[in-house]
Amino acid sequence: MYTTSRRRARVALPALAAIALLGFTACSAVVDGDTAGAIDPGAAPVAQESPFDLTSANTDERVRIDPIPEAVAALEASGFTPIQAGKLTVAHSAYEPPLGFLAEDDNRTLLGIEPDIAQLVADGLGLEYAPENVAWADWPLGVESGKYDAVISNVTVTEERKDLFDFATHRTDIVAFSVRSDSDIDAIGAAPDVAGLKVSVGSGTNQEKILLDWFAENEQNGLPAGEPVYFEDNAAAQLALASGRIDAIFGPNPTAAYAAAVTGESKVVGTVNGGFPANAEIGVTTAKGNGLIDPVAIVLNTLIADGRYDDALDRWDLSDERVDASRVNPPGLPRP
Numbered sequence: 001m002y003t004t005s006r007r008r009a010r011v012a013l014p015a016l017a018a019i020a021l022l023g024f025t026a027c028s029a030v031v032d033g034d035t036a037g038a039i040d041p042g043a044a045p046v047a048q049e050s051p052f053d054l055t056s057a058n059t060d061e062r063v064r065i066d067p068i069p070e071a072v073a074a075l076e077a078s079g080f081t082p083i084q085a086g087k088l089t090v091a092h093s094a095y096e097p098p099l100g101f102l103a104e105d106d107n108r109t110l111l112g113i114e115p116d117i118a119q120l121v122a123d124g125l126g127l128e129y130a131p132e133n134v135a136w137a138d139w140p141l142g143v144e145s146g147k148y149d150a151v152i153s154n155v156t157v158t159e160e161r162k163d164l165f166d167f168a169t170h171r172t173d174i175v176a177f178s179v180r181s182d183s184d185i186d187a188i189g190a191a192p193d194v195a196g197l198k199v200s201v202g203s204g205t206n207q208e209k210i211l212l213d214w215f216a217e218n219e220q221n222g223l224p225a226g227e228p229v230y231f232e233d234n235a236a237a238q239l240a241l242a243s244g245r246i247d248a249i250f251g252p253n254p255t256a257a258y259a260a261a262v263t264g265e266s267k268v269v270g271t272v273n274g275g276f277p278a279n280a281e282i283g284v285t286t287a288k289g290n291g292l293i294d295p296v297a298i299v300l301n302t303l304i305a306d307g308r309y310d311d312a313l314d315r316w317d318l319s320d321e322r323v324d325a326s327r328v329n330p331p332g333l334p335r336p
Contacts, residue, residue, distance in 0.1 A: 051261050051317065052098065056109040062116050063312045067126035071298040075125050078291030083149055087130040088122040091139045091148040096234075098258050098316040099154055102133070113254070113316045114152045117170055120312060121150075121284065124299030140164070143287050150292065151285045154252075156206070156274065157332035166293035167283030168328055170300055170309075171321045173274035174253035175207040178266045180241055188248065188270035191217040196224030197247040200237040203230050206274040206333075207250045241266060257317055271320070275333050281323065293328055300326035 053061065083089045092100045092110055103109040110131045122129035132148060139151040144164055157167045177188040177199075188194060191214035201208045211228055219225040229246050231237040234255060240246045242265055249256070249266075256268050274280040284300070286292045303309035304325060313319050 052258075054097070054101075054103065054111070055105040056103040056111075058103065058111050059109060061315065062119050063308050063315070065120060065123045065303070065308060068124040068299055068302050071124050071295045071302070072126045074298055075292070075295040078295060080291035080295075082127060083146060084130055086128055088118070088125060088127040089130045089132060089147075089149045090118040090122070091132050091134045091142055091151040091153060092118070093136040093139070093153045094133050095136065096154075096252070096255055096258075097262075098318065099252075099254050113171075113313065113318055114154070116312045116315065117284070118150075118152045120303060120308070121152075121296055121299050124302065125295055139285075143285060146287065149286065150296070154282055155285045157281050157283050157330060158335075159332045160335050161285075162288075162329055162332055164288050166286045166288055166290075166329055167281075167332075168286075168293050168297040168300055168326050169281040169283045169323055169330060170326055171282040171313075171318070172323055173206070173280035173282050174271050174321050175210070175251060175274045176253040176256035176268045177270040178241070178249045178251070178256040178259065179247065179269050180244070181260075181265055181267045183247070183267070183269075185248065185269055189272065190214075192221075192223060193270070194218070194226045194248070196226055198227045198229050198245070200229045200231055200240060200246050200249045200251075202251060205251075206280065207252075210272065210276050211250055238263075238266070253321065254316070254318055261317060278333060280333055281327070281330060282321075297326045297328050 052058075092114055094100050094102045094110060098112050100110060100112040100114040103111050110133060115131055118131065119129045134142060134148075136153060139148065139153060142148045143151050155161070155167075156173050157169065161167075179185045194211065194214055195218045199211055201211050208228065215225040215228070229240070231240065234251065237246070237249050238259065241249055253268070253271055256266070260266050260268055284293070284296050286296070300309065303312070304323070310319065310322065313322055
């Protein structure tokens with residue numbers, strides 16, 4: 001019992017409002033403390049054909065599944081007891097389309113790929129999905145203390161986190177370079193490509209480390225180093241890009257792809273793994289050793305094998321972040 005059709009809603013958004021909707025820069029490193037032409041502020045609203053339904057009706061389009069017997073049996077054998085009987089309580093942070101955000105018509109319903117994945121996991125385990133919108137900084141204590149069964153909120157697997165949490169991977173951590181849609185820059189994929197550029201990046205993020213390493217490499221090779229530029233949020237960075245004050249934004253791929261699709265004011269010109277040169281993955285996160293993670297991985301791997309995982313990613317144009325298999329506690333980003 002699932003659907004793969006995408007509801008297309010025509011939304012009238014002023015350019016600035018569309019940008020503001022994107023929120024702050026979020027890759028694993030930001031949201032976890034760790035993911036065009038110039039815009040005229042006085043311009044009239046422009047109707048955009050959005051590829052996404054941003055209303056609560058979007059939940060009707062979610063991919064749904066029946067309980068997976070193997071996963072249900074594994075859950076029963078694990079000794080895991082849900083916080084709420086018969087329910088899977090999942091913490092999310094409503095921070096970034098298309099990852100996790102609140103429906104525009106009720107400001108309450110959680111939408112995005114992360115709630116979609118959570119719904120599938122709950123379905124596969126034979127449990128009712130019970131989402132909780134929480135501040136990103138609050139999930140570690142909430143999961144560890146048993147307030148939430150799991151968190152699905154763009155959490156990157158790291159060796160340090162594996163001390164306290166278990167992971168079942170469901171997305172590759174991809175970060176992207178965006179430029180104005182009318183920019184002459186067509187590709188960024190290596191250090192020389194950012195030589196001399198002003199690039200917005202989130203402070204303390206995975207992508208900041210990559211960018212600063214590339215700038216240092218350019219300097220060592222006699223090329224202009226480039227300049228990192230920091231903003232309070234993604235809306236400010238998008239405005240700076242549109243006005244030509246910066247050349248590019250380096251941030252999470254979902255955010256970049258969403259901005260390009262919804263506003264048409266930017267384009268993605270390159271992606272790299274968020275753990276570059278290592279491989280970083282995003283995972284469903286549970287308390288260490290509570291028995292839940294293996295049943296979750298069974299659900300995810302079943303979905304990957306039968307194609308419904310791809311259907312879920314395709315709903316948000318995130319097929320480039322797919323994983324070939326859900327891995328339990330794979331090697332994570334190294335300790336600081």
